[in-house]
Amino acid sequence: MKTLLRxxxxxxxxxVAVWAWKRxxxxxxxxxxxxxxxxxWTPEARQADxxxxxxxxxxxxxxxxxxxxxxxxxxxxxxxxxxxxxxxxRELVATSDSLARSFxxxxxxxxxxxxxxxxxxxxxxxEQLVDQVRLILAQLSSYETIVxxxxxxxxxxxxxxxxxxxxxxxxxxxxxxxDAKKELALLREQTAATDKLLMELEEVLGExxxxxxxxxxxxxxxxxxxxxxxxxxxxxxxxxxxPLAFLEAGDG
Numbered sequence: 001m002k003t004l005l006r007x008x009x010x011x012x013x014x015x016v017a018v019w020a021w022k023r024x025x026x027x028x029x030x031x032x033x034x035x036x037x038x039x040x041w042t043p044e045a046r047q048a049d050x051x052x053x054x055x056x057x058x059x060x061x062x063x064x065x066x067x068x069x070x071x072x073x074x075x076x077x078x079x080x081x082x083x084x085x086x087x088x089x090r091e092l093v094a095t096s097d098s099l100a101r102s103f104x105x106x107x108x109x110x111x112x113x114x115x116x117x118x119x120x121x122x123x124x125x126x127e128q129l130v131d132q133v134r135l136i137l138a139q140l141s142s143y144e145t146i147v148x149x150x151x152x153x154x155x156x157x158x159x160x161x162x163x164x165x166x167x168x169x170x171x172x173x174x175x176x177x178x179d180a181k182k183e184l185a186l187l188r189e190q191t192a193a194t195d196k197l198l199m200e201l202e203e204v205l206g207e208x209x210x211x212x213x214x215x216x217x218x219x220x221x222x223x224x225x226x227x228x229x230x231x232x233x234x235x236x237x238x239x240x241x242x243p244l245a246f247l248e249a250g251d252g
Contacts, residue, residue, distance in 0.1 A: 046198050054182045057201045058175065064208040065171045072164045079157050086150040089143045096140035100246065103133045107247040130243050137241035167211050174204055 046053040099120075106117040107129055116123040124132060181197055 046202070047195075050185045050198055051182055053198065053201070054178055054185060057205060058178050058182075060205055061171050061175050061178075061208070064205075064212065065168065065175065067212055068164050068168045068171065068208075072161070072168065075157050075161050075164070079154065079161075082150050082153050082157065086147060086154065089146045089150065092143040093140060093147060096136055096143060100133060100136045100140060103129060103136065104247050104249075107133070130247070133243040133247060134241070137243060137246060141241060163211050167208060171204065171208060174200070 041053050041056060103119055106119045106124070107126075110117040110124075110126060110129065115125045115129075117129065118124075119129070119132075185197070
């Protein structure tokens with residue numbers, strides 16, 4: 001019985017060792033004091049176990065590729081929404097500016113011929129007209145701010161889209177070659193070609209990480225901006241652009 005139990009324990013220990021040898025990065029090297037990077041694959045571990053690192057890199061690159069493709073779809077959605085909101089707010093800027101000018105013309109008539117004056121089918125005395133212009137200018141300023149925000153968002157989306165347009169095909173191409181290169185590395189664990197491949201993988205994983213680190217930023221900003229613009233910030237008539245300064249200014 002003891003012999004049988006000892007045999008079972010030996011078999012179990014061997015099974016665990018084999019699993020660790022194949023799956024755990026750096027098991028074939030002494031890396032206790034090394035700084036972990038790339039999921040535990042230190043430079044020493046990568047050099048000692050290139051095949052294991054290639055297998056790890058395949059999983060990482062596939063995950064990166066999925067994230068990039070998801071991010072590209074998100075950026076397309078954000079770009080479409082942002083372009084619509086930009087167009088809408090540009091139209092509101094133009095409409096608000098036109099209204100403000102029509103009230104300025106009415107103000108000049110009122111200052112010359114007396115009040116009330118008629119604008120857009122409504123009679124205004126002087127105080128009402130000034131209050132109305134104050135509100136229009138405040139809304140105009142808000143629309144102009146939103147336009148600038150969406151222009152900046154679309155620029156950020158364009159930059160992220162350009163990053164992904166490069167990273168996706170490069171990552172996919174690297175993935176497609178790794179199976180063959182892994183077989184070559186199995187045949188000859190340490191060669192100049194393997195060293196070059198390890199350096200390439202390290203560079204690709206690093207560049208992918210940089211892209212992933214900044215990928216979510218414009219998306220999150222756009223969604224917050226869309227929500228904010230839909231709800232609309234409250235516009236008050238107690239502050240903002242000086243309506244009298246606008247009304248008494250020359251054409252421009």
